[in-house]
Amino acid sequence: MYLSQCVNRAAQINPNGFATIFGERKFTWTEFKDRIARLAQGLKGLGVETEDRVAILSMNSDRYLEYFFSVPWAGGMVVPVNIRLAPPEILFTLNDSETKVLVIDDTFAAMLPALKGKMETVTHIVFAGDGETPEGCINYEDLIKNNEPAADAERQGDDIAGLFYTGGTTGRSKGVMLTHTNLLTNTLNIIPASQIDEEVTYLHAAPMFHLADCASTFAITLAGGTHSFIPKFDPEDTLKTLVADKVTNCLLVPTMINMLINFPGIEKYDLSNFKRIMYGASPMPEAVLLKAMELLPNCLFSQGYGMTETAPLITFLEPKFHTMDGPYAGRLKSAGRAGVATELKIADENDNEVPRGEVGEVLARGPNVMKGYWKMEELTKETLRGGWMHTGDMAYMDEDGFIYIVDRSKDMIISGGENVYSTETENAIYQHSDVMECAVIGIPHKDWGEMVHAVVVLHEGKKLTEDELKKHCAELIAGYKCPRSISFQDEPLPVSGAGKILKTELRKPFWDSKGKGVN
């Protein structure tokens, strides 16, 4: 299987349906296929040969989608760059991947002076924005206009489709090598779970460089559905586009859902076409989910859990389990069950499966598991030892195969010998109606090693004291899991490009003064 077959199938079954809607700009699948084949020829004209890397640094747009398909069509590999990175980090990505051609949009054209002269391997820059083409750049539409359609390179199977650099919330960013089979297998996992067909219109609201959004990118295409875009997530822009483009499906990360449902006036938008929200990429506080389900009663919710290394999804929690009543109730805290094409086990440190109900590491196996980390053979061997992807996440599995992520392993707080999984504490805090956002971290403590600390943002106008919130938690969870200290702040919590709360940022002030402690 290969990525181009997504476009071929869309053009076969829905040739006159819209492939992309970006504001007023619309292309059918027949036009889309023609455009990417011409763009591929254009890229080849710039010297792109088999396995050459073509990076993109851009906000969401229809051209971002064309990029995803034209690069493999030309025989190359995609490198979607995290849009939140600072110039030195972007340079690391481009140089580490040995990128030959870089595609940028209006937003990132401004960053070019900071990059120029330091990109070691880039020979050409393609400008895919709508403004004036910067000096020294090649115009994207010219590449399409001035070239005949290329024949598809038909790269496939275990050929690498792209390097997807991981978020880098900890340590140095790693280039995850995902093959054509990896990404196609994910489409076969997500299509039944999200019931994606040619009638779906999917809004790219989460950043397109990230696998959370990419989970649907290839599936929507293979199904012959329609892609809609907003440059970046913004609650108002999202709501307007949901209405204007008659969007049916969307992936939103929990922080986005939280912002959306707290947006004043959401009830004024006609969201009758909006049928499915997939959420994932970070733990979803149950209270936020329940509020979203209440505010959007016509929407089916489903959860996907995974990571870049698994292209990305491992488990799914289907819509029927998003209920508080009846035989499907009681699973809301779960990340769901293994997708049909992926094997899953919860294992101890020797990779032996642990009994149901016991916490262990999440291991995954199957054709969606990455080929490895780019130029990091040792780490690849270690991560994929025994043929299983070692996710580093801790979870337990119940009697019916549902897993419950207790925490990203590096996020676990060990306080006085007790393991505290921060999501549990966060879930308790979120159940207080005054709380808008929160994150729980471990901070240094001279006696306990670590201590449970919460950073909280309240809804506007609310006044809640540390003692009140501690008392609230004590009613819900065991004492050792309750926050020992709480800091309140007015500004939103820092998030990564993918919308994950950056706990490393929150930890810094405490751990920079390590030894002094805060207690």
Place this chain on the structure above:
Amino acid sequence: MYLSQCVNRAAQINPNGFATIFGERKFTWTEFKDRIARLAQGLKGLGVETEDRVAILSMNSDRYLEYFFSVPWAGGMVVPVNIRLAPPEILFTLNDSETKVLVIDDTFAAMLPALKGKMETVTHIVFAGDGETPEGCINYEDLIKNNEPAADAERQGDDIAGLFYTGGTTGRSKGVMLTHTNLLTNTLNIIPASQIDEEVTYLHAAPMFHLADCASTFAITLAGGTHSFIPKFDPEDTLKTLVADKVTNCLLVPTMINMLINFPGIEKYDLSNFKRIMYGASPMPEAVLLKAMELLPNCLFSQGYGMTETAPLITFLEPKFHTMDGPYAGRLKSAGRAGVATELKIADENDNEVPRGEVGEVLARGPNVMKGYWKMEELTKETLRGGWMHTGDMAYMDEDGFIYIVDRSKDMIISGGENVYSTETENAIYQHSDVMECAVIGIPHKDWGEMVHAVVVLHEGKKLTEDELKKHCAELIAGYKCPRSISFQDEPLPVSGAGKILKTELRKPFWDSKGKGVN
């Protein structure tokens, strides 16, 4: 991917749900997994080693399903033998596949004397029936009882899972080598198309040796659903089991659907749980389909088209297209669109795609396409030339990617230079309410080469003349497509083990006297 992961997933997500229901005998997925692992150990004890063939000759049963999974668990290859074959044909299958162990049931124990001494490679016979174990045979339940569970051999990917001998309605039977990936890819095609999940109870009514039924066998297992069985198709037994086992899904071939809807008293059965019929394996006359839709209004119908060589499904016509009104109407004559994991094109004799609407050969490509024909390298090369499976079926594709099978290429009648696709003529004949069954064939004609002939079975008590039926057809289709001669008969049309009408049988009396003609 590998077949055992179907069982592993079922036991993971539905450990206490029923795997199999066969009359009063029921096993959960936990029990099923234990049984097949023990049976695998038993087979190894009989000398089954990696890639050894283990054949089965049996009516449908829960043990047939256990066989499908225990053989690859032991590292072997399955060889499901066509139950309609005569002893010399069975011997050909066993000897051509070099089968080491043969599994038989009560029905076929009676055939043992005719086989013994002529099976060149069989060393052991396992008796999987419920009666007395025949002399010289090993009891199936003893193999389970007397062995500890084996570790899974984890044969996978391109390893051959089994040899599936094609129906052999023409020419010598060929062993189709299907790999683990082939069969698993089919599950990923059919799961979204038939919305198979752990809540499905599927009735094996069509013979389990045939890929038409096998199309669901592995998918139901991977989804953790429940299997129900009847030894062989019979309308009354089917209806009773649909009720007793609360069956939700079933695969039926068109002749079976025709028999079911003509069964007196069908309306007395409570079929409220019965939700989905997949049909396929041979063309479905539209009139039969319409009657079935009317009689079973709570049932969703979907069509699958494919063949053994494609493991088996290539295209799907989803339930929403089974309607006479609204935007989805007008597709009932279609076999549907390419499954998500399979590429499809309609091509000329040089494998170039023909324009939409033009008839050409159906070609398929993807991980569901067979590894090849067993010990037939030349035929394999020819059939898979250019990387595409050449199906031999003729079809056209409409603007929206739906294909319309005009005929199995060998079934096309060329009469006076005009191509007549027999399904078109059959569809016209079936629209006469007196007609119970029909088949259209080409018979020799001195001027036209071939002439269109129909063999017709009327409903009981109906009297329809040749002229009346010809006139009926002339009102529906072009003159050259109408039958020039019609023979009426009382006995049902001859069918293959898979329920396909055996046109070769019908042709024989005419072609045996070739030269004389009938006109």
